[in-house]
Amino acid sequence: MERLIEKLIYRSRWVLAPIYLGLSLAVVALTVKFFQELSHLLLDIWVLKEAEMILIVLSLVDISMVGGLLIMVMMSGYENFVSRLDVDEGEEKLGWLGTMDSSSLKAKIAASIVAISSIHLLKMFMEVQNIDNTKLMWYVIIHMTFVVSAFLMGYLDTKVKK
Missing domain, CATH: 1.10.287 (Helix Hairpins)
Structure with a gap:
């Protein structure tokens, strides 16, 4: 069985x-x-x-x-x-x-998300005159969350491998 x-x-x-x-x-x-x-x-x-x-x-x-x-x-x-x-x-x-492996794939996905988020944020900055400041602030906060998350995932992954 x-x-x-x-x-x-x-x-x-x-x-x-x-x-x-x-x-x-x-x-x-x-x-x-x-x-x-x-x-x-x-x-x-x-x-x-x-x-x-x-x-x-x-x-x-x-x-x-x-x-x-x-x-x-x-x-x-x-x-x-x-x-x-x-x-x-x-x-x-x-x-x-x-x-x-799944660990390096995870790191590449995180880096890609940050890059994609950067492009979206740049697009927002190029239309800054048409975007509400509060909305723009949330775009920046979300982007920085992606950046910090990717950094921490990479940092923790190097600590686990040691």
Whole structure:
């Protein structure tokens, strides 16, 4: 009975596989949104003010960072919690694939969240004349919470590894 329960628990990791596959659909959705924003930029380039153009470019950077984060979570999560990815010998292999454990993945996710939050905060600062001071203050507080959390997670992780 114990052996059967252990096998079921071990094999239940495959329940995560459709979730990681679903993340690839989210990457497709982000790609569509990226090209929608890019078309706004290119079609309106002659009438956009510099600040508006910078906001669209920041949105493009933001979308690409979220996409990269999704790929990292999808592939590393699958490798760490489901099964190794079998990449054929002649096929291109990502340098970080197979080297990221759950601890380093957590640190990369935290750093990505801080970077994404930084872009959002920069967008808010570029529209500061249209944003209520209280709302802006909360954006800064939330961003600083992400920064401090990422720093503390990294610091605690180095202490645990020692």
